[in-house]
Amino acid sequence: MGALISFIAVIILTLLAYGGVKSANMQAIFGIVLPYAAIMTFLIGVSYRVIKWAKSPVPYRITTTCGQQKTLPWIKQNKIENPSDAMGVTVRMILEVLLFRSLFRNTRSELQDGKLLHGSSKWLWLGGIAFHAAFFTVLFRHLRLFTEPMLLPLHLVETLDGFMQIGAPRLLMSGVVLLGAAMFLLLRRFLIPQVRYISLPADYFPLFLIIGIAVTGIMMRYVTKTDIVSVKELTMGLISLKPKIHQGVGAIFYIHLFLVSVLFAYFPFSKLVHMTGVFLSPTRNLANNGREVRHINPWNYKVKARTYEEYEDEFREKMKSANIPVEKE
Amino acid sequence: MPPKLPKPEELANVNYKPPKKWWQKGTAEIKEGFWCFGSRPKYLQAVDMPNPREWKPTDEDWKLPDNWREIFLEGMAERLQKYRSFHLFMDICVRCGACADKCHFYLGTGDPKNMPVLRAELLRSVYRKYFTPSGKLLGKIAGARELTPDVLKEIWTYAFQCTECRRCSVFCPYGIDTAEITIIARELLNLLGLNTDWIMGPVANSYRTGNHLGLEPHTIKSNIDFMLDDIETVTGIKVEPSFNRKGAEILFVTPSGDLFGEPGIYTCMGYLMLFHELGLDYTWSTMAAEGGNFGFFTSNDMAKKLAYKIYSEAKRLKVKWILGGECGHMWRVWNQYFDTWHGPADFLEAPVSPITGTRFENAKGSKLVHIAEFTSDLIRHKKLSLDPTRNDHLQVTFHDSCNTARGMGIFEEPRYIINNTCNHFYEMPENTIREKTFCCGSGSGLNAGENMEQRMRGGFPRANAVQYVKERHGVNMLANICAIDRATLKPLMDYWVPGVNVAGVHELLGNALIMKGEKERVIDLRGEPLPGKEGA
Known part of the structure; x- marks a missing residue:
């Protein structure tokens, strides 16, 4: 149900761009207005989300500790999984953000003849890391459309990306991996009953969108062989704020660009904000040193609790007869 | 029913x-068996909720x-x-x-x-x-x-x-x-x-008497007196702790579960024997006689109110620092909330073990030291005479409590104590211990009677891992450092893995501890014959 709605939504978006360019000649809308609007929505939206989260304080040091704490000098602390200082936290966050450390722990539990077996399971981690790494490589490669002359690291990345040296134009791995990993993530939502049960339209929509983007992108490079010079003139125009439409860029390019625009605009309103949110996660980015260094809660307040005087007033006689010292005889 | x-x-x-x-x-x-009774009005009224x-x-x-x-x-x-x-x-x-x-x-x-x-x-x-x-x-x-x-x-x-x-x-x-x-x-x-009756009852009790069970000061003392009699029976030594004594060096706080009922009291006897043997200058407080905090299962505000008594009693009794007993959520609260709520503890001193001189650097802010940290330091410095053969009838495994595992990370300290007090220690499978430990299924105030099916189901993965080591190594003792575990793992074991007992780590220590001037021990803290002493 959720998948169908999302799939139809992406098809409609695709047709919208195709129709808009083919029959209504709305190149300016799809090539200039919408990309600008999308990128603005993305920047403002994401900043707004981050600022809003950051405005909520972190009242307590609620680190999730995944290793031995700092304790007696002869007991080896796990400085990364249970950090007690900024250095440990930094390394923990780098591992978390770049290598998906927590997901790497993933296990799969199975019940066999009344016995639970908990085995290691790295597929989700592998799919996740392939997806994200490919996505960022593809995104980075696209900088070639926005820089003149091309930045040096771009050459390097492209060379690495095409190291298999298949075909002409040379096959870039990242695009294939991106498509494959997105398909994997989609399939597991279809095939694993539990994951299907928890999936919302908001989980399928970005996947279909990204698959659409990857397919159109791959088609442009290898099938329709879109005129890269015209495309670059358009993209350079966008980046230099002197946008200009070039004839000779096919509809498929506009579909691609439109889906990308939708992705950017959709980003701040969706779960995709996990990209920035992960940096703020209090269970990961805090040192577990609550007994060593006082953590301040900005909204801390004094509570009215029962005092010893009230306690003794209630129990004084009983305390005295049990020979427990009291303040007031 | x-x-x-x-x-x-x-x-x-x-x-x-x-x-x-x-x-x-x-x-x-x-569903029947999956819910706890709603709180009685008197409990909510007692704490103004x-x-x-x-x-x-x-x-x-x-x-x-x-x-x-x-x-x-x-x-x-x-x-x-x-x-x-x-x-x-x-x-x-x-x-x-x-x-x-x-x-x-x-x-x-x-x-x-x-x-x-x-x-x-x-x-x-x-x-x-x-x-x-x-x-x-x-x-x-x-x-x-x-x-x-x-x-x-x-x-x-x-x-x-x-x-x-x-x-x-x-x-x-x-x-x-x-x-x-x-x-x-x-x-x-x-x-x-x-809220549930099982949570609000202890909250209301804890507010009035200082502990979840509602033990009044004289009852706390008499409960401990019973334990002292048992210690004397086992060791021939008369232990004399103090209550609400001003000027002691250390305030000792443990969950009230250790003061009432088996097997918690055996753990408590272990503490009492250890402190006596060390000649530790410490005191109990009858008001701060609860490290646990069911307020944590209702609201931040209530948790903070119930935690208030610890520092205020430490201040009133003019102690230097605070030693905390074996408990799960108590240590989550003490490690991650306490100092923020009620600090800075500038009226206390950075904790130093009076026996070994070790400074507990990791607790220098809040001045709250975990007893497993304290005891493992003693053993490391060879300050205790231990006879692990007294625990030779036990095949021990260790259950990491959720809160001390994932809200603190105290993994090696209790294991070090077990390894020095027991000869037969076996770990449960890797994915079921340490940070991946499975809950007893009854934490956070769910340890009531009316939701027993829920508890047994929730504890199934834990029990299953115990069964694994029971079948492989004949494990018959599930050690832990949590009062709720001590109360809940026993019925869980009886249901899923009969024949496995439950003990706090300091009960194992109490049995292995050779005390100065003790008589020849023939029974353990539970009054059962020691291995090789069955005929005695």
Whole structure:
């Protein structure tokens, strides 16, 4: 149900761009207005989300500790999984953000003849890391459309990306991996009953969108062989704020660009904000040193609790007869 | 009468296939054996919490205030601004499902709403409806739900079907911690008077007497006196602790579970013997005779109120620092909340062991030292004479308590003590210990009697791992450092793995400890013959 709605939504978006360019000649809308609007929505939206989260304080040091704490000098602390200082936290966050450390722990539990077996399971981690790494490589490669002359690291990345040296134009791995990993993530939502049960339209929509983007992108490079010079003139125009439409860029390019625009605009309103949110996660980015260094809660307040005087007033006689010292005889 | 508990074979037959019906359409089903009684009004009145009344979770009408929806939503808005964790965790979940089979309640019930992701979605769907543009605009398509009485009941059911053990947060790629979500959900429910009797009773007791059990000062003393008699029977040594003594160096605080009932009292006897043997200058406080904090299972405010007595008693008694006994959530609170609530503890001194001279650097701010840290330091410095053969009849395994594992990370200290006091120690499988430990299934105030099926199901993964080492190594003793574990693991073992006993680590220490001037020991702290002394 959720998948169908999302799939139809992406098809409609695709047709919208195709129709808009083919029959209504709305190149300016799809090539200039919408990309600008999308990128603005993305920047403002994401900043707004981050600022809003950051405005909520972190009242307590609620680190999730995944290793031995700092304790007696002869007991080896796990400085990364249970950090007690900024250095440990930094390394923990780098591992978390770049290598998906927590997901790497993933296990799969199975019940066999009344016995639970908990085995290691790295597929989700592998799919996740392939997806994200490919996505960022593809995104980075696209900088070639926005820089003149091309930045040096771009050459390097492209060379690495095409190291298999298949075909002409040379096959870039990242695009294939991106498509494959997105398909994997989609399939597991279809095939694993539990994951299907928890999936919302908001989980399928970005996947279909990204698959659409990857397919159109791959088609442009290898099938329709879109005129890269015209495309670059358009993209350079966008980046230099002197946008200009070039004839000779096919509809498929506009579909691609439109889906990308939708992705950017959709980003701040969706779960995709996990990209920035992960940096703020209090269970990961805090040192577990609550007994060593006082953590301040900005909204801390004094509570009215029962005092010893009230306690003794209630129990004084009983305390005295049990020979427990009291303040007031 | 609590509902009848099905046989283990029936319970172990868990069906993980999700139902056809989509969860958002579901209504709250309050199943027998899965809920605790609603709090009696007197407990809520005792601590001035809202909406005291008689009610039962299975009643159609929960007798909520007319404006319950506004109270709940305003409470939510307030907490979104007060807790970044809550705000963030409402937004960034991608529903990857990595958490699903990490939850002991999911593994034990197969109920999809016990997958941490879905437990959170119950509240998240409400968040989307009232706090996000997409939810307001698109409603159901955006996964948003109206807050109806049924949705409220559903949130209640599953907020009290989570032990806040944080196992899921270990695996979550964004560190989303279901405990944070459950804690806030329970706070919101508390605004409407929706708590359980089993939690509110101890809270009210703890407010008045200082401890969950409601032990009055003279009873605390007489309970300990009984233990002293038993220690004398076992060792021939008369131990004489002090109560509310001013000027002692150390204040000792332990959960009140150690003062009442087996096997907690044996752990307590271990403490008493250890301190006596060291000649430690310490005192008990009859008011701060509870390290545990059931307030933590109601609201931040209540937890803070109940924690107040610890520092205030330390101040009144003019001690230098505080030593804490074996407890789970007590240490989560002491490690991650305490100093923030009631610090700075500048009236105390940075803790130094008077026996070894070790400075507890990791506790220099809050001045709260864990007894496993204290004792392992003693053993390391060879300050204790130990005879591990006295525990030779025990094949021991160790259960890491959720809170001390994932809210502190005290893994090696208790193991070091066990390895020095027992000759036969076996670890449970790797994915079921340390930070991946499985909950006893009864934490966070769920250790009542009427929800026994829920508890046995929740404890199934833990019990299963114990069964593994029992079959392989003949394990017959499940050691731990948590008072709730000591109370709940015993029935869990009796149900799933009969023949396995439960003990605190300091009970094992008490048995192995050779005390100066003791008589030849022939029985252990439980009054049972020591190995090789059966005829004596």
